[in-house]
Amino acid sequence: MGLAEVQHALARLYVERGLRERFFADPQATAKELHLTDLEAEELGRLSPVEVARFADTLARKRQSQTRQFLPWTARILGAGFARRFLTYAAVSHPQGERKLLHDALQFADWLLTPQPGDVALHAWKIDVIRYEAAWLKSSLPRCTLRVRVFRHDLRDLQRRMADVQRGTNIPEGVESAPKREDEPQVENDHPSDEDEAFTQVNAPRRRWNVAIWIRVHPRGRIWHALIACPFV
Amino acid sequence: MTFSQALPVRNADLPNLGVGLGFREPLRSDLFLNRDNVDFLEIIADHYMAPTLFKERELDLLAAHFPLVPHGLNLSLGSAEGLDAGYLDALADVVNRVHPPWWSEHIALTRAGGIEIGHLSPLPFTREAVDVVCRNVESAQKKIHVPLILENITWNVRLPGRTMDEAEFVTAILEKSGCGLLLDVTNLYTNACNHGDDPIQFLEGLPLDRIVQLHFVGGHWFDGEWIDSHSQPTPPAVWDLLDQVLRRAPVKGVILERDENLPPFAELAGELQHARALGRQYQQWA
Numbered sequence: 001m002g003l004a005e006v007q008h009a010l011a012r013l014y015v016e017r018g019l020r021e022r023f024f025a026d027p028q029a030t031a032k033e034l035h036l037t038d039l040e041a042e043e044l045g046r047l048s049p050v051e052v053a054r055f056a057d058t059l060a061r062k063r064q065s066q067t068r069q070f071l072p073w074t075a076r077i078l079g080a081g082f083a084r085r086f087l088t089y090a091a092v093s094h095p096q097g098e099r100k101l102l103h104d105a106l107q108f109a110d111w112l113l114t115p116q117p118g119d120v121a122l123h124a125w126k127i128d129v130i131r132y133e134a135a136w137l138k139s140s141l142p143r144c145t146l147r148v149r150v151f152r153h154d155l156r157d158l159q160r161r162m163a164d165v166q167r168g169t170n171i172p173e174g175v176e177s178a179p180k181r182e183d184e185p186q187v188e189n190d191h192p193s194d195e196d197e198a199f200t201q202v203n204a205p206r207r208r209w210n211v212a213i214w215i216r217v218h219p220r221g222r223i224w225h226a227l228i229a230c231p232f233v
Numbered sequence: 234m235t236f237s238q239a240l241p242v243r244n245a246d247l248p249n250l251g252v253g254l255g256f257r258e259p260l261r262s263d264l265f266l267n268r269d270n271v272d273f274l275e276i277i278a279d280h281y282m283a284p285t286l287f288k289e290r291e292l293d294l295l296a297a298h299f300p301l302v303p304h305g306l307n308l309s310l311g312s313a314e315g316l317d318a319g320y321l322d323a324l325a326d327v328v329n330r331v332h333p334p335w336w337s338e339h340i341a342l343t344r345a346g347g348i349e350i351g352h353l354s355p356l357p358f359t360r361e362a363v364d365v366v367c368r369n370v371e372s373a374q375k376k377i378h379v380p381l382i383l384e385n386i387t388w389n390v391r392l393p394g395r396t397m398d399e400a401e402f403v404t405a406i407l408e409k410s411g412c413g414l415l416l417d418v419t420n421l422y423t424n425a426c427n428h429g430d431d432p433i434q435f436l437e438g439l440p441l442d443r444i445v446q447l448h449f450v451g452g453h454w455f456d457g458e459w460i461d462s463h464s465q466p467t468p469p470a471v472w473d474l475l476d477q478v479l480r481r482a483p484v485k486g487v488i489l490e491r492d493e494n495l496p497p498f499a500e501l502a503g504e505l506q507h508a509r510a511l512g513r514q515y516q517q518w519a
Binding site (some may be wrong): 001003004005007008010012013014015043044046047051052054055058059062063088094096097098100142217218220221222 | 283284285286287289311312313314320342344345346347348349350351352354359361362365389390391392393394458
């Protein structure tokens with residue numbers, strides 16, 4: 001046993017909430033699970049639970065923020081539900097290796113598309129949005145690609161609505177427009193902005209067949225993409 | 234005993250790069266329009282690992298117009314289990330492509346036992362941790378034959394078992410490894426805010442002749458804690474600290490590390506000018 005094992009235990013305490021709570025409740029009882037000697041468990045038990053929890057929160061917020069950047073439409077349409085669902089997903093999933101941020105976002109998108117016990121089912125149009133963004137992420141992996149996806153809702157129209165909300169030209173009555181960033185001190189945003197809530201209150205996109213195509217002829221080349229609204233409803 | 238004799242960083246041998254910017258893609262157009270305001274760029278090495286053709290061309294274009302210093306994020310020099318060979322190879326490809334005068338990484342842990350922590354996490358201030366970092370530095374320098382400088386980090390978790398303070402810990406690593414120091418002045422300020430440490434006392438505990446480069450930027454308060462968010466203009470307290478460092482140490486380069494909430498380029502240029510003026514005051518550069 002030595003520093004390598006202690007660091008492994010620390011890493012697990014940082015990312016696994018349940019384990020962290022069990023450890024600080026009784027370090028010696030959890031020592032075996034962490035492959036620590038009694039002495040190492042005693043030493044790590046002197047960590048401040050508040051400091052470790054705060055650091056763990058920082059990691060979770062950072063991971064969520066990074067996933068939002070890969071799934072911006074999904075984050076916007078889910079509003080507060082994005083953060084809530086991400087916390088549930090992140091407690092049980094820890095991506096590793098090359099492109100882990102992208103794979104984290106992809107895995108979260110797949111998780112959202114899988115019915116979760118106790119969670120409210122997503123509207124069909126929201127499922128289309130998540131499928132669309134997941135397809136974009138898969139297409140951005142470094143390999144030759146030909147990907148075609150069909151959607152039941154008009155994502156082109158949705159794209160326009162999102163741009164309108166961002167510009168503050170399509171806010172439903174009674175909902176304040178999103179505050180300008182330069183007017184308020186920057187804080188880490190794991191709460192929905194008014195902009196997100198405004199968007200979820202906008203009428204769902206109309207039902208209209210859309211076809212999306214992604215083509216990449218070189219593994220490191222550009223992605224050619226088209227989103228076509230079919231002329232028939 | 235010094236672990237690494239291969240590439241000890243001698244400050245006097247390094248070029249004086251001046252004042253520069255951490256390169257961020259949204260700044261690309263403005264950067265080329267304002268080339269005179271930026272002496273060099275720091276690039277995030279991870280952004281150019283296994284690059285697309287577009288990112289490759291971007292890197293070559295930047296290298297053609299600016300001195301570049303690659304900055305790694307995930308080498309995890311503090312890992313007792315050693316370095317990730319695949320990551321090190323990818324990092325070496327980036328560094329060797331741009332022929333920098335030095336490259337940088339962190340005195341930190343980012344992975345252990347197959348778990349990616351996702352952020353720079355602190356090391357225990359112990360002799361064992363010093364030896365681990367130095368061993369990993371030596372491994373890195375076998376692949377990357379360019380001087381390495383190491384950055385101090387912010388930390389929120391006090392690890393038990395410390396046998397020295399942070400300045401002694403950093404100094405021990407630098408002297409044993411032969412590396413230079415990338416002193417992040419904002420990190421120094423952040424730790425002072427959050428832990429009540431005296432930043433000048435920390436500064437005076439460092440080998441000042443090993444300070445090669447500085448980082449500076451602004452952060453914000455959140456829930457009673459100063460967050461090193463890289464998202465705000467540099468606050469007066471950080472400017473004061475920067476002044477204190479430039480007064481004492483023969484710094485070769487200073488980087489504004491703005492990542493988030495990017496303002497108009499003129500605002501960034503203003504901060505670069507301010508840093509440049511501070512340095513000129515102490516004859517750091519022309």
